[in-house]
Amino acid sequence: MATKFFGTPVKRREDRRLLTGGSQYTDDLQLTGMVHAAIVRSPHAHARIRSVDVEAARSAPGVVAVFTGKDMEGVAGIPTAWLIPDSDLKTTDHPALARDRVRYVGDGVAVVLAEDxxxxxxxxxxxxxxYEILDAVADQVKAVEEGAPQVHDDAPGNRCFLFNTIQGGDLDQAFEDADDVLSFRTTNHRMIPSAIEPRGCVAQYNAASGELTLRMTSQNPHIHRLLLSIVLGVPEHKVRIVTPEIGGGFGSKIAVYADEAVMAFCAMQTGRTVKWVETRRENFQCTTHGRDHVTDVEAAYTNEGKILGLRFKTWANMGAYVSTAAPGVPTWLYGLMLSGVYDVPAVGLEVVGVFTHTTPVDACRGAGRPEATYLLERIVDLVAQRVGLDPVEIRRLNFIGKEKFPHAVAPGVIYDSGDYDAALDRLLEMVDYEAFRSEQAEAREQGRYLGIGLSTYVEICGLGPSSIVGSTGFQGGLWESSVVRVHPTGKVTVMTGANPHGQGEETTFAQVVGDVLGVDIDDVELVHGDTDLVPMGMGTYGSRATAVGGIAAFKAAQKVVEKASKIAAHQLEAREEDLEFEDGRFQVKGTDQGMSFQDVALQAYLAWNLPQGLEPGLEAQSFYDPSNFVFPFGAHACIVEVDAETGQTDIVRYVAVDDCGEVINPLIVDGQIHGGIAFGVAQALYEHAQYDESGQLLTGSMMDYAVPKPGQMPSFELDRTVTPSPVNPLGLKGIGEAGSIGSTAAVANAVADALSPFGIDHVEMPFTPQRVWQAIQQA
Amino acid sequence: MFPGEFEYHAPETIEEALDLLSRHGSDAKLLAGGHSLIPMMKLRLASSQHLVDLKNLKSSLSYIREENGDLAIGALTTHTEVEVSESLQQKAAPLAEAAGLIGDVQVRNMGTLGGSLAHADPAADQPAPALALEAQLVAQGPGGRRTIPADQFFFGFFATALQQDELLVEVRVAGLGANSGGAYLKVPHPASGYAVCGVAAVVETDGGGNCVKCRVGVTGISDGAYRATGVESALEGSAISADAIAAASAHATDGVEPLDDYFAGADYRRALAATYVKRALTTASERAGG
Amino acid sequence: MAQVSIEVRVNGSTYRKEVEPRLLLVHLLRDVLGLTGTHVGCDTSSCGACTVLLGGLAVKSCTLLAVQADGAEITTVEGLATNGDLHAVQEGFWEEHGLQCGFCTPGFLMATVQLLERNPDPGDAEIRHALEGNLCRCTGYQHIVNAVQNAAGKLREAAS
Structure with a gap:
């Protein structure tokens, strides 16, 4: 295949509409006869509902209808779709509107429809x-204590699950062989994904045909169709999900939420088209949060700095209900990464999933993998300090060597490819590590506290082989489908079940398909986000869209070329093997006989003269199910300066070398890395969803919860190494989450390094000025 | 997100505005730039039956004038106008510097100096320079105008000396002369941008390295902006040095009960105030020229 | 409540409307005038997705009542391009990949127009400071800074 577009920084094809106000997000939709919904939400974290009086609301100006939880009794509960096995998982009933009890601040109680x-x-x-206000518990460690307020009657002790499936190697032996053991407790605190576009939906029901259409903010419309069909009792083929332009997701638009089911119910009850768009306050209270682990770590190591075994016990806060993918995040997505880039012979994990009176927790950019990386990178730095190694040396000592790939790691997966030393080498060169260490020493003499933090990470993504994810309890396959449809004029429509919402696949998929078909990328249009147009799909999350969905498009395009080749050979009266296909032209080798791809397309539809037995038309579909996950990796360095008087941490430099295999569009890959790094840096420095003892969200608005501003982010210095994945024919890995996986730990290690003159080796995240200042005061 | 209902008034003159205030009493709220009021109305944390929009008074209450070495600033002058004013940058630097650190560009384009002072948010910036510059705040009521010194204007949490029927119309400050320097430094909350700690300092020297006058205004630390008089008296009459400044700064929160919240507890706020008083005094002293 | 009569000039067209006094400017633009390029991303004047130019000044249209804009000249993202030719700021964002999901983009574009009017040759730190009122969750801001520099260069070239 000639690669005219693959690897080039093509300007994004989706941008013109986004730059001119020509795109349509969910809130931009104005449909005839539309009414507007507002949801009445609980101000209490835990309360019994004694009564709901809607009379005054019903007679207020413009009101069309008011519904409560009792009205929705016939609607099924909101489901969970990742039923992790052997864990005694309690999914508990989750009514779309609360009936007798509210379990977190923001739990929906009633819905009001009005003309505006x-x-x-x-x-x-x-x-x-x-409300009869009841005691609440927000902290997962407190929630499992004896006598804690109970979230669900059918989940004793607030235990949602106990997961201990990931046990690799001989842990007891590792701890026996160790010279020493490092133990500490640390947290991966709660974040709010905070896509700038809030969630919303416009629900339409045609009572005559029985068709329900939901235009909604979704990362995975086909999954939403399936699950909402079950919740609402509308047959799957009568449900259509359309995703207009989506303003970012970061994991928060994967789940099936109560709100969309409520709007569908309202549309079905009233016959009116119903629009609901959450406010930011609702987004912070009701859209899923991420992270929120407390973990006890034990690391067995030798005096030489070799890590022999790692034991983790994690309390994962699940919130008040089990969100769609929630059980898989703090178990599989986290646990499988708990040896990271290191050759650790034995790893054991126990996770207690805990119900609390807080917003449900689910995927959030990185989803489990940043949590694992943070722990590992803190462990190696702390062990390095104890055995007297430099952070660079301990990493090199424990890395999985590049000769070992594919490599089975203790947690139970097989890494596809990697060269961790190469990424670290390039990083140290860019940073000029030795020079920094001298600068740091000089600065310390002047009372300035500089620190460098390294983070070498690997991530599991490109989810995933369906048979493996099935064994983890995920209630679906994780293949991806694509249709490549060539029109009679040779123009191309590519349908994908991935659902881009900022990642630029309208460009990168066109680059891939354009190369295969030899057509210009402007002749390729990507169609996504409509279950009536796209045959099937699993959506965009888990850094899977390109490594799985892109390969599906690639394979479908290849099938198109196979058929086109047959038609061309027939038309040119040549044998197929005598044809060569290059730059959009079928040529009989060694002659000037040939025809363009566009001519072949026309002939395919004219069908006047096709090979015997060949159907007319020129389109193909592929369902691509990868044989393994892919494992991008990288090395990040963060240099910070801490103001010891105020505790303020400023990032001086941020350097990252990432490896996502082959790169389709370097401009887009850099953009993904930037955004990911910012997400992780923000977790380390600014973002922290905090509840008080009574379950009130203290950081309930953008005036309190610090989504970072331009001036709070450093410039990023990037480079990459390229280690193709053997898993797929294009050598691709994922890149959407990599930055967020590597960066949090880099900042954490940098802060610890900066504070080492005070005898501090660890500070808990996030590094707010007060927290750092307190650490210095207590040192 | 969606304000509740109210009756809207857009008076053409100050007198009409005052008349509306008199008539509707506590049912009326003034709308200047609106960047404090409208967000609260949207969240339905504030409501009023009568909203009195001052936009038509802009032509009469938006100005920065120099009068006999004094600076007179109309209450509806926006933060942007204060920020970029050369005369304020030169003669009342803390005010111009604070204006440039308020919120963000969009907020500064709408928000006004008078609105900010009259609202008296404990984390607002401009009360600190108003205190350090010993601003005179001119209020107009049914009985005419009166002048309130800044240190008698702020009464803690969103409370000022303004009467219900009064409108803040002008802010006057004496321009900083030779051997004087001023500065405003701030720790913004990472989300809201409001001051977790904001310190305005003005230092006047005898030209020979001794402090003859020092004024320090502090915001963000307690339930209202205050003058750190303990700092002032500690430095006045001393030879300016790093040690003298540090010693004076230790009095930054004398007699003050600091706010205590999850982002910044009382102990931390005390430490921040001392550090920022020290830094603001250092900059102000440097600018005073010794 | 009594409706108030207002007249606004948006992207060169004049509109006369009867509005409730409580109607926010952003809802006038989006819901009444159908100019949905201006977005709403928060409740607290934090995110800047609703930024428009009001009398040439960048403002957050979610924090203004429509009645406050009576008589004003307003430019929204729909009014940036002329006859299909993109504004230099739009070109800059496109060339430097200064947007991903695009939701915050209109606000960034409008804030950038004002930034470059006030400061035609800004440094990176000045750009970051001048865009403090706009939040982007996708880009990490690096490409936005590059985009503003790109646009600044284009505008300087056009001016010389």
Whole structure:
């Protein structure tokens, strides 16, 4: 295949509409006869609902209808789709609107429909809910203590699950052989994904045909179709999910939420088209959060700095209900990464999933893998300090050597390819590590505290081989499908079940397909996000869209070329093996006889003269199910300066070398890395979803929860190494989450390094000025 | 997200505005730039039956004038106008510097100096320079105008000396002369941008390295902006040195009960205030020229 | 409540409307005038997705009442390009990959237009400071800074 577009920084084809206000997000939709919904939400973390009085709201100006949990009794509960086996998982009932108990601040109690959004809000304020306030618990360690307030009657001790499936190698032997053991407790604190576009939906129901259409903010429309069909009792083929332009997801638009089911219910009850878009406050209270682990770590190591075994016990806060993919995140996605880039012979993990009176927790950019990387990178730095090694040396000592790939790691997966030393070498060169160490020493003499933090990470992504994810309890396959449809004029429509929402696949998939078909990328249009147009799909998350969905498009395009070749050979009266296909032209080798791909397309549809038995038309579908996950990796370095008087941490430099295999579009890959790094840096420095003892979200708005601003982010210095994946024919790995997986730990290690003159070797995240200042005061 | 209902008024003159205030009393709220009020109305944390929009008074209450070495600033002058004013940068640097650190560009384009002072948010920036520059705040009411010194204007949490029927119309400051320097330094909250700690300092020297006058305004630390008089008296009359400044700064929170929240507890706020008083005094002294 | 009559000029067209006083400017633009390029991303004037130019000044249209804009000249993202030719700021964002999901982009574009009017040759730190009122979750801001520099160069070239 000639690669005219693959590897080039093509300007994004989706951008013109986004730059001119020509795109349509969910909130931009104005449909005839549309009414607007406002949801009445619980102000209490835990309460019994004594009564809900909707009379005043019902008679308020413009109000069309008001529904409560009792009205929705016939609607099934919100489901969970990752049923991790052997864990005694309690999914518990999750009604779309609460009936007798509310379990977190923001739990929906009633919904008001009115002719305009202001009226809906006015009327929502008139709904009188009589609550009997109950004790609440927000912290997962407290929630499992004896006598803690119970979230669900059918989940004793607030235990959602106990997961201990990931046990690799001989842990007891490792701890016996060790010279010493490092033990500490640390947290991966809670984050709010905070896509700038809030969630929303427009629900339409045609009672005559029985068709339900939901235009909604979704990362995975086909999954939403399946699950909402089950919840609402509408047959799957009568449900259509359309995703208009999506303003970012970061994991928060994967789950099936109560709200969309409520809107569908309202549309079905009233016959009116119903629009609901959450406010930012609702987004912070009701859209899933991420992370929130407390972990006890034990690391067995030798005096030489070799890590022999790692034992983890994690309490994962699940929130009040088990969100769609939630059980898989703090177990498989986290646990499989708990040896990282290191050759650790034995790894054991126990996870207690805990119900609390907080917003449900689910995937959030990185989903489990940043948590694992943070732990590992803290472990290697702390062990290095104890055995007197430099952070660079301990990494090199424990790396999985490049000659060992494919490599089975103790947690139970097989890494596809990697060259961790190469990434680290390039990083140290860019940073000029030795020069920094001298600068640091000089600065310390002047009372300035510089620190460098390294983070060498690997991630599991490109989810994933269906048979393996099935064995983890995921209730679906994780293949991806694509249709490549060539029109009679030779223009191409590519349908994908991936659902890009900022990742640029309208460009990168066109680059891939354009190369295969030999057509210009402007002649390739990507169609996604409509279950009536795209045959099937699993969506965009887990850094899978390109490594799985892109390969499906590639394979479908190859099938198109195979058929086109047959038609061309027939038309040219040549044998197929005598044809060569290059730059969009079928040529009979060694002659000037040939025809263009466009001519072949026309002939395929004219069908006047096709090979015997060949069907007319020119399109092909592929369902691609990868044989393994892919494992991108990289090495990051963060240099910080800490103001010892105020505790303020400033990033001086951020350097990253990432390896995502072959690169389709370097501009887009860099953009993904930047965004990922920012996400992880923000976790380390700024973002922290905090609850008080009564379960009130203290950081409930963008005035309190610090989504970083331009001036709070450093410039990023990037480079890459290229280690192709053997898993797929294009050598691709994923890149959407890599930055967020590597960066948090780099900042954490940098802060610890900066504070080492005070005798500090560890500070808990996030590194708010107060927390760092307190650490210095207590040192 | 969606404000509740109210009756809207857009008076053409100050007198009309005052008349509306008198008539509607506590049912009326003034709308200047709106960047404090409208967000609270959207979240339905604030409501009023009568909203009095001052936009038509802009032509009469938006100005920066020099009068006999004094600077007179109309209450509806925006933060952007204060930020870029050369005369304020030169003669009332803390005010211009604080203006440039408020919120963000969009907020500064709409928000006004008078609105900020009259709202008296404990984490607002401009109260600190107003205190350090010993601003005179001119209020107009039914009985005419009166002038309130800044240190008698702020009364803690969103409370000021303004009467219900009064409108803040002008802010006057004496321009900093020779041997004087001023500065405003701030720790912004990472999300809101409001001051976790904001310190405005003004230092006047005798030209020979001795401090003859020192004024320090502090915001963000307690339930209202305050003058750190303990710092002032500790430095006044001393030879300016790093040690003298550090010693004076230790009095940054004398007699003050600091706010205590999850982002910054009382102990931390005390430490921040001392550090930022020290830094602001250092910059102000350097600018005073010794 | 009584409706108020207002007149605004948006992207060169004049509109006269009767509005509720409580109607926010962003809802006038989006819901009444159908200019949905201006977005709403928060409740607290934090995210800047709703930024438009009001009388040439960048403002957050979610924090203004429509009645406050009576008589004003407003430019939204829909009014940036002329006759299909993109504004230099739009070109800059496109060339430097200064956007991903695009939701915050209109606000960044409008804030950047004002930034470059005030400061035609800004440094990176000045750009970051001038865009403090806009949040982007996708880009990490690096490509936005590059985009603004790109646009600044284009505008300087056009001016010389």
């Amino acid at each position: 959004r202001y009226q809906a809000e006015d009327a929502a304020q008139l709904v009188q809910v009589d």
